[in-house]
Ligand SMILES: *[C@@H]1O[C@H](CO)[C@@H](O)[C@H](O)[C@H]1NC(C)=O
Ligand SMILES: *[C@@H]1O[C@H](CO)[C@@H](O)[C@H](O)[C@H]1NC(C)=O
Ligand SMILES: *[C@@H]1O[C@H](CO)[C@@H](O)[C@H](O)[C@H]1NC(C)=O
Ligand SMILES: *[C@@H]1O[C@H](CO)[C@@H](O)[C@H](O)[C@H]1NC(C)=O
């Protein structure tokens with residue numbers, strides 16, 4: 111069973127054998143396990159395909175590894191390989207068990223993850239069936255094991271066929287949507303199967319419905335009892351100012367066993383012993399360890415707000431037999447509250463998180479599965495993506511409800527890095543059935559996942575689903591009015607009466623939201639589905655508009671909490687190249703439209719870009735293609751920057767009843783394949799321009815510039831815990847000159863801890879008139895914040911006109927020199943003119959620049975490059991290209 115935390119030692123010792131009928135163990139012996147991971151045999155339904163297959167794994171990965179198929183991500187292969195998910199597949203293995211293991215009174219066959227509809231056979235006997243990839247399944251098999259060779263097979267039904275059959279069987283009324291939009295080239299009825307919903311296609315991902323044993327398989331054997339899982343949740347009593355740790359032991363016992371359990375956190379001088387009684391079967395026992403009030407407890411903080419310290423909790427059981435059990439787990443102390451209360455001067459309710467009683471602005475993005483095949487998600491990939499989030503000053507990610515509950519390592523890394531997780535349950539953009547067996551399997555899924563994840567301090571909120579309240583409220587699926595009550599009832603049954611009820615029972619330590627977006631408490635008042643779940647006065651919102659001008663902040667709702675918003679862009683050529691051929695390399699190729707799963711997505715990107723930029727028009731088709739990829743990234747970075755800065759500067763004010771924005775999680779952090787999407791990181795880990803921008807627009811101290819009523823305003827945004835005294839330093843540059851035309855400074859203004867404050871205001875016309883010949887078209891504004899000690903936060907800028915209208919933008923003719931530095935490489939740039947969106951690439955050399963996509967208002971600038979594989983000055987110099995906006999038209 112997957113340990114819930116890092117369980118260092120979990121075993122049972124049998125010192126003597128008073129209770130065991132199977133003989134006396136002279137020496138202590140750990141719980142017996144036999145891993146069945148490794149090479150199995152895989153066959154399709156008519157046995158025309160038979161091959162070795164790795165467990166954990168999936169059919170696609172096995173076919174790829176054995177050379178039966180090419181990379182499913184290559185060109186149009188996602189469509190060519192449809193047949194894989196339409197066939198039925200059987201995994202077979204043989205194994206022998208030691209007499210010792212067979213002698214144990216209880217032997218269980220444990221599957222950590224079966225994807226999805228399968229029947230399991232051991233030595234010709236049916237062991238059981240599975241219907242949910244998010245559950246662990248285990249079966250008692252003592253009676254079925256035999257001496258010598260044992261044969262185990264797991265027979266999978268095509269997930270596409272299974273979903274269709276379940277949908278057909280649900281004949282009373284339809285549960286929409288039947289199929290995804292045609293542009294997604296997906297499979298139908300995914301809402302009828304408890305598997306990764308995006309595996310049937312999404313607007314950013316291919317239909318590659320997986321099949322297989324995606325997590326480990328093993329035998330577990332014991333005589334009297336075994337400790338299956340330890341879950342601990344710290345709880346804080348604020349009136350007593352006392353911490354306690356609620357510890358739950360999931361124990362499976364063959365016979366009633368009594369004894370004592372001692373819990374201790376040695377570092378906090380806290381220890382308590384409890385009587386314990388384990389009855390036959392699987393039971394969860396709960397104990398509460400009170401933490402010694404005379405010891406200060408070091409708290410876990412989100413990234414940017416403090417450290418992430420933990421303690422070790424020891425569990426020691428002394429039971430009759432005598433038996434001992436022991437475990438050692440990490441405990442992190444922190445509190446989380448979701449505050450929804452009236453705000454002066456505003457209708458509605460606030461919506462913000464308090465961590466350890468401190469209001470915290472959530473900065474970050476949304477997480478989707480890192481690969482279509484989870485067996486190909488390596489620890490290194492997870493580390494690189496999560497470290498990228500932290501390096502861009504993020505403190506939060508939402509694990510989106512159309513993917514998977516992520517693996518243990520994901521949450522452990524988030525614990526260590528201080529990334530707060532908004533954890534959706536895996537339901538997205540659909541209605542769902544509520545027949546008894548569906549509810550039953552969902553209930554088990556929710557219990558297991560909550561018990562697994564609740565020890566992680568990184569998880570700060572549970573959310574029942576993605577966008578299903580909105581789908582119902584704003585009628586995405588054309589449900590007749592007369593039938594609405596039926597769907598409302600199903601909605602409440604699934605998310606409120608089942609999922610919410612279980613979460614509240616299992617985890618008192620964090621808030622639960624029924625959906626995202628939701629009006630939260632107001633949705634509850636309205637019977638769980640609000641008239642308008644996008645109401646900016648309540649809860650969180652998702653907001654997308656591709657046609658409105660993203661440079662104009664008035665486009666965006668001044669929401670309490672932005673949990674989704676974003677713009678698409680294309681990944682860079684070096685990411686596309688390995689999955690395409692030269693005929694694909696144009697913006698109008700079949701490949702380019704094939705990879706776009708969002709209706710009109712490719713056109714929308716150019717339309718949005720054309721509002722402010724000249725579109726690439728190089729006569730060389732290859733250059734025009736790569737310039738276009740670049741320009742989509744410029745557009746995306748600038749749009750998300752504008753929107754995010756708007757949210758951050760709106761945190762301390764209420765305007766026309768709207769504001770107090772306390773979260774900005776753009777859609778989306780990562781990619782599942784090489785295709786256009788809303789991501790800021792390409793498949794493979796390369797940062798798009800947006801991610802480099804995020805580093806700045808999520809900086810702890812940030813100057814934000816914007817225009818309102820003809821005036822230029824600069825706000826100082828601070829996430830720090832102490833007040834600051836800051837001034838804005840504002841320079842106007844002419845596009846034709848590398849030195850500022852004039853520079854203005856504001857007074858020092860107090861910027862309180864965790865706030866946004868206006869610190870500079872000048873009518874634009876007066877400012878231009880006072881600055882030697884500047885006009886909106888000829889000049890731009892560059893600004894930063896400073897205090898007595900110097901510059902605080904990044905340099906930012908504000909364009910006074912669309913760049914396609916600006917006058918005097920010159921080709922900067924940037925030259926670059928690569929050198930080897932002490933910790934990587936440096937690139938020193940020299941520019942002949944002001945250059946915007948300066949973008950460095952080094953072809954196929956993977957790695958990361960210290961900054962990229964920047965505005966260059968100086969002649970020289972040095973940027974670092976950290977490669978992810980050995981390279982050289984020669985290779986980098988040959989591969990390096992520098993593109994700025996003026997270079998694409
Ligand atoms: C076996 O099934 C595959 C996949 O459905 C099909 O392509 C093939 O023709 C079948 N072979 C035989 C011998 O029936
Ligand atoms: C898969 O199994 C189902 C159920 O037994 C059957 O109806 C279907 O024909 C099988 N598919 C293939 C390709 O054999
Ligand atoms: C799986 O095992 C059962 C029982 O032995 C058997 O009937 C079935 O044919 C096996 N399936 C495959 C594909 O080996
Ligand atoms: C805190 O402890 C007091 C005294 O034992 C108790 O009355 C109260 O219910 C506790 N509060 C919480 C939130 O558990």
Ligand SMILES: *[C@@H]1O[C@H](CO)[C@@H](O)[C@H](O)[C@H]1NC(C)=O
Pocket residue numbers: 378379380381402403404405
């Ligand atoms: C609490 O800690 C203090 C100081 O470390 C220690 O003297 C005391 O025995 C502890 N109390 C309990 C109940 O463990």
Ligand SMILES: *[C@@H]1O[C@H](CO)[C@@H](O)[C@H](O)[C@H]1NC(C)=O
Pocket residue numbers: 693700
């Ligand atoms: C693009 O796809 C269309 C329709 O499938 C096809 O007719 C055409 O030949 C393809 N073009 C190229 C260049 O492959």
Ligand SMILES: *[C@@H]1O[C@H](CO)[C@@H](O)[C@H](O)[C@H]1NC(C)=O
Pocket residue numbers: 920921922923942943
């Ligand atoms: C860049 O080079 C071009 C072509 O040589 C030249 O016309 C242009 O003036 C140069 N730009 C600057 C700012 O010197």
Ligand SMILES: *[C@@H]1O[C@H](CO)[C@@H](O)[C@H](O)[C@H]1NC(C)=O
Pocket residue numbers: 939940969970
């Ligand atoms: C800037 O770069 C140019 C060309 O590389 C060099 O000649 C010059 O000395 C540099 N200036 C400064 C101030 O570093």
Ligand SMILES: *[C@@H]1O[C@H](CO)[C@@H](O)[C@H](O)[C@H]1NC(C)=O
Pocket residue numbers: 724727728729999
């Ligand atoms: C590309 O567009 C720019 C801006 O509209 C224009 O000045 C230039 O002449 C165009 N170049 C080509 C090759 O069409």
